[in-house]
Amino acid sequence: MALQNEVSNALSYAVSKGFQIHPDAFAMLKGLESADVLKTVQEIIKSKKPSKNAVILVEDIKGLLSPKKNDGPIEQTCTVLMDPTPKVTTGEGVEGYAALFRSRFEKTMRILAQRPDSKRISKIASVKQNSRNNNSSKFVERGEKSLHGSAGSTIVAGLLMSRRTKKNGIEIAVDDYTGILTVTAVAEDAKKQAAALAMDQMVMLELENGKGAPGLTVKNIMSPDIPDHLPNRSKSEAYAVLISDLHVGSKYFMEKEFLRFLDWLSSDDDNDIVRKIKFLCIGGDVIDGIGIFPNQDKELLMMDADKQMSHAARLLAKVPKHIKMLVIPGNHDPGRRALPQPAIPGKDLADHLYGLPNCTMLGNPAFVDLNGVKLLMFHGQSLDDVIATTPGLSYSRPAEAMKVLLKARHLAPTYGERTPVAPEQEDMMVITDVPDIFHAGHVHVTDVQSYRGTLIVNSGAWQSQTKFQQTMGITPSPGMAILVNLATLQPSIQDFN
Numbered sequence: 001m002a003l004q005n006e007v008s009n010a011l012s013y014a015v016s017k018g019f020q021i022h023p024d025a026f027a028m029l030k031g032l033e034s035a036d037v038l039k040t041v042q043e044i045i046k047s048k049k050p051s052k053n054a055v056i057l058v059e060d061i062k063g064l065l066s067p068k069k070n071d072g073p074i075e076q077t078c079t080v081l082m083d084p085t086p087k088v089t090t091g092e093g094v095e096g097y098a099a100l101f102r103s104r105f106e107k108t109m110r111i112l113a114q115r116p117d118s119k120r121i122s123k124i125a126s127v128k129q130n131s132r133n134n135n136s137s138k139f140v141e142r143g144e145k146s147l148h149g150s151a152g153s154t155i156v157a158g159l160l161m162s163r164r165t166k167k168n169g170i171e172i173a174v175d176d177y178t179g180i181l182t183v184t185a186v187a188e189d190a191k192k193q194a195a196a197l198a199m200d201q202m203v204m205l206e207l208e209n210g211k212g213a214p215g216l217t218v219k220n221i222m223s224p225d226i227p228d229h230l231p232n233r234s235k236s237e238a239y240a241v242l243i244s245d246l247h248v249g250s251k252y253f254m255e256k257e258f259l260r261f262l263d264w265l266s267s268d269d270d271n272d273i274v275r276k277i278k279f280l281c282i283g284g285d286v287i288d289g290i291g292i293f294p295n296q297d298k299e300l301l302m303m304d305a306d307k308q309m310s311h312a313a314r315l316l317a318k319v320p321k322h323i324k325m326l327v328i329p330g331n332h333d334p335g336r337r338a339l340p341q342p343a344i345p346g347k348d349l350a351d352h353l354y355g356l357p358n359c360t361m362l363g364n365p366a367f368v369d370l371n372g373v374k375l376l377m378f379h380g381q382s383l384d385d386v387i388a389t390t391p392g393l394s395y396s397r398p399a400e401a402m403k404v405l406l407k408a409r410h411l412a413p414t415y416g417e418r419t420p421v422a423p424e425q426e427d428m429m430v431i432t433d434v435p436d437i438f439h440a441g442h443v444h445v446t447d448v449q450s451y452r453g454t455l456i457v458n459s460g461a462w463q464s465q466t467k468f469q470q471t472m473g474i475t476p477s478p479g480m481a482i483l484v485n486l487a488t489l490q491p492s493i494q495d496f497n
Helices: 002-016 023-031 037-047 058-065 093-112 116-120 124-134 188-195 255-265 305-316 346-354 383-389 398-408 467-472
Strands: 019-021 054-056 078-082 154-166 169-175 180-185 202-209 216-222 239-243 277-282 324-327 359-361 366-370 373-377 437-440 446-451 454-459 480-485 490-495
Touching: 002 019, 002 023, 002 037, 019 023, 023 037, 023 058, 037 054, 037 058, 093 154, 093 202, 116 154, 116 202, 124 154, 124 180, 154 180, 169 188, 169 202, 180 188, 188 216, 239 437, 239 454, 255 305, 305 346, 346 359, 383 398, 398 437, 398 446, 398 454, 446 480, 446 490, 454 480
Parallel strands: 019 054, 180 216, 239 277, 277 324, 324 359, 373 437, 437 454
Antiparallel strands: 078 366, 154 169, 154 202, 169 180, 202 216, 239 480, 366 373, 446 454, 480 490
16 A cells, blocks of 8 residues: 555656656556655656656666666765764663663654654643543553543554553553553554564554553554665665674684685686675674673683684785775674674774774664665674564564564664663664665574665674574574675675585
8 A cells, every 4th residue: 555655646746747657667666666666756857857748767767776887987985874982971870771761762753753643642641631631530550450531543652661461452551751651452453563562662552442441442553663765776886795793713613614705705707796895794793702601611712802803803804905894893792792882992802903904893883874875784682682572583584573673763672681781871772864774693594685675684694503502493594695786785695605
């Protein structure tokens, strides 16, 4: 239905500008996968001169979506849009976390404000007051009965505080800083929506008078979510390679396969694609670290983090100098483990990496622009919590868990579980801008999908199955690199196993 509306809006826009759409071009627009059809038509009309009986053709669409060939050298651009490293100003205790969640609330409310329904959002305190005025029964706080609402539907928005399965549905509580409201999802669709939410994320609830449950019930649940959009593309054909989780220093680090990968990057044969690789993005866990988990020493070849990092730097020094490297930390790397993570500290530990002329060290998460393509890099620690608390998810399909983060517009929504979150004054884990590519690692399983125009990549690992993974039933897919054509956003998997 959403795509039909977009096509209809695009057709109306074209007509208003004096353009017609050729039937073949119209069919192509309807076939665009997860694309902003209206934006496509707008871009085409911008580039065409208006004339009598002007027509949008198939060639116009192909010309917009396909890279333009250029025989001359084109400068490759890499711009850091967001790096938490210089912005870390951790608060303390309850006051610090209060500031963090207030920042989360305000930033995600600004995202929700872009939705038409947001104009109908009522404050929870007002909803409660109206209930008191319209009902003789007294409202009882969370954990007991929910309030009775007036006729029609009401919309509230807040952070998801709790979710409990009850006999008559799923009871959820949301907080918008004016109060906490507890309501029940009774209908099957609403229950599925409630079960798919990440704890502590922002939600917008459409409520109606109880059906099968006392008080207000949930009619519809809306996450901030990313919009359907036409992703940005490079104007020249260039490639980015996405990898993560090397775990240098571990007995399970696949050094032979990684050297094969490095040799491939340096190959000077007739491989036209390799020559067009301009960026290498490494999503954390460069080394295995020290003391990360009990009895880790039994799985290490190198018992010193500095030696691990030095060896990692020697390997990465083999990357051709014309390839720009971007490196973020993971939970195994030196430095603080709470999110957001500053870049791996350079003093004593990562000097060797900082010394590489083509290497840029960033924090976790980081948001960068590669030839106009917006890439969100995140190690992926919170995927453990998402997979553990969302029905139907598993480590075998991490891209599905990454979709949950995009829908929540937050990289680490759940507080108090396995993912440590620092009490920053600003919540830098909110996905404020929509990425064209969302890259994560951490779970050691390669998975590539597309969601609403955003390419989702979990780039696996370079570490073979560990004993812990065996006990957890996790089967990694190591030794692979994800190659993305920035001009088309078409991914391919290069297997060095």
